[in-house]
Amino acid sequence: MTKYFVAMDGGGTKTDAVLFDDTGHIIQHVIGQSSSPSALDDARLRKHFTDIFTTLFSKEKPSSVACCFAGVSGCDHPLLRERLTKVLMETLPVPTEAIQVDNDAITALWSGTDGSPGAVVIAGTGSIAYGCLPDGSRFRIGGWGHLVGDDGSGYFIGKEAVRAALRAYDGLEPRTPLYDKIQAHFKVAAMPDIIPMIYGTTKTTLANLAPLVIDAAESGDAAAIRILTNSAMHLNELIRAALSRFDEPDVPVVLAGGLWKAKWLREKATEGIHARLIRPEYPPVYGAMVGAISGRSNATLLTKLKAALD
Numbered sequence: 001m002t003k004y005f006v007a008m009d010g011g012g013t014k015t016d017a018v019l020f021d022d023t024g025h026i027i028q029h030v031i032g033q034s035s036s037p038s039a040l041d042d043a044r045l046r047k048h049f050t051d052i053f054t055t056l057f058s059k060e061k062p063s064s065v066a067c068c069f070a071g072v073s074g075c076d077h078p079l080l081r082e083r084l085t086k087v088l089m090e091t092l093p094v095p096t097e098a099i100q101v102d103n104d105a106i107t108a109l110w111s112g113t114d115g116s117p118g119a120v121v122i123a124g125t126g127s128i129a130y131g132c133l134p135d136g137s138r139f140r141i142g143g144w145g146h147l148v149g150d151d152g153s154g155y156f157i158g159k160e161a162v163r164a165a166l167r168a169y170d171g172l173e174p175r176t177p178l179y180d181k182i183q184a185h186f187k188v189a190a191m192p193d194i195i196p197m198i199y200g201t202t203k204t205t206l207a208n209l210a211p212l213v214i215d216a217a218e219s220g221d222a223a224a225i226r227i228l229t230n231s232a233m234h235l236n237e238l239i240r241a242a243l244s245r246f247d248e249p250d251v252p253v254v255l256a257g258g259l260w261k262a263k264w265l266r267e268k269a270t271e272g273i274h275a276r277l278i279r280p281e282y283p284p285v286y287g288a289m290v291g292a293i294s295g296r297s298n299a300t301l302l303t304k305l306k307a308a309l310d
């Protein structure tokens with residue numbers, strides 16, 4: 001008898017959801033709104049999940065689902081995990097034998113290790129290291145948010161870029177081409193005009209500057225090189241801290257998140273690292289699919305699921 005599964009990877013901006021079966025067939029793949037319980041109340045969570053499930057089950061609606069696995073931002077905290085589990089129970093439109101809620105860092109890890117132990121260092125808007133040891137225990141390093149953490153992240157790079165531009169405006173350091181790039185990005189007549197823009201919006205506004213800084217560094221801009229060098233140092237520190245939790249060599253380290261696409265930064269951040277570095281070929285929702293079929297998986301099924309995602 002065919003078994004069906006729901007896999008979800010959710011964050012502050014979107015939720016990636018897949019309905020699939022144990023033959024490796026993907027029935028429906030949906031991108032929905034945020035599912036972060038730390039940012040949404042229960043009413044909005046229910047609305048977002050209801051919308052996702054309405055589309056997810058529109059092509060085919062099985063009589064039951066064997067497991068729903070949701071890797072969602074911030075859900076390593078027991079209270080948030082409990083809240084999300086309850087909302088999923090209320091909104092799933094078919095009987096579900098098991099609902100598992102976990103941190104989205106584990107889905108990022110499994111997207112590169114197929115469920116095997118290892119570490120993941122996520123470098124996107126924020127930054128965090130997360131790992132699963134061979135004995136099944138887990139750890140996290142960093143990921144404490146933009147006010148007190150997220151060193152090396154896209155937010156960190158954007159913040160330091162604006163800081164450098166304002167210091168240059170004040171005559172405290174040399175003005176480089178990065179200054180003009182930032183002013184043009186915000187479309188302001190004078191650099192101080194960016195202040196209400198960056199204080200009156202989300203952290204994504206600053207994180208969106210990271211590609212601009214990377215381009216400037218690759219062109220030899222001194223200020224951008226300094227900022228990216230500091231970012232790489234923090235990311236290198238995260239990788240080393242994660243590796244220190246393992247006793248065995250050749251640990252797989254998954255490099256997840258948009259910043260790792262930048263070759264200059266990636267090479268600097270991995271200097272001197274002795275590990276099996278993996279850049280995932282499949283999205284984090286694949287890691288959630290691995291979680292959903294845990295205990296039922298085999299190499300053939302995983303290969304079929306990867307092919308279905310291509």
